[in-house]
Amino acid sequence: MVSVIFLTGCSQNPYLAGGGTSVWQPPPATGGGITAVQAQVAELNRRVQLLDDNNRQLTTQLAQSEQQAQVYRDELNLVRKQLADTAQQYDAARIAASEAQNSARSFQASAQLRGGATIRANTNLNQLAGRLNLGNLQVQQDGEVIRVILPSDQLFAPGTAQLQPQSSTLLDPVAAQLRSVFPRQRIGIEGYTDNAPMYGGAASSAHQLTSAQTSAVLDLLTRRSGMPGQQLFIVSHGSNNPRGDNSTPTGRVANRRIELVIYPETF
Structure with missing residues (x-):
């Protein structure tokens, strides 16, 4: 009797189902949470890919912009060089025109003898030249004209048209005697130099240098x-x-x- 009761009680074990013939299994997990996470990951990957594509596009556009900017810089440098060349050509043309005009004046002054200008006799000009007392400076008769020779090395800094401070000590007495002895005669200021190459400086040729030097002397004599x-x-x-x-x-x-x-001609 005892054994039968024991077996009957055991038949009420909650872990047995269907008369105690099979094992209990936990309920299967639902897939809704996993699917939502996977969707978020996929969305994030899509956004990362989009950002990466945008970054590549911006990098390409930046490189193209830099190339275009370099093209603009090269064109600007070319225009600047062309402007500098044009300015240099203009200066050269202006100096050449000034030289031609001055040469024409020189020839005109020499030719005024046939044009009815007021002229002093050449013998009188030579007599007046004898009154000049210019120390060690050379004074030479050259046909109808008198030449007073001034060494450029005593007037200008080497290779330039910049008058040195001591140049006035040479030019002031010359100007004073010219005003006194030749107050009405036309006077040409002629510039000469050697054949040494021109390196640097404001003048690029011998003509430009001597043109600037004669202009500096003219300015000093007048001012x-x-x-x-x-x-x-x-x-x-x-x-x-x-x-x-x-x-x-x-x-x-x-x-x-x-x-x-x-010159013997007067103004």
């Missing part, structure tokens, strides 16, 4: 010394008409000069 502007004119000869041998230092010094040329 500082008070000579009439209509009495003076300038002529630039560059390295033409040398007085010395350019192959020697002494000859080159002699060729670097300013000549004040006194």
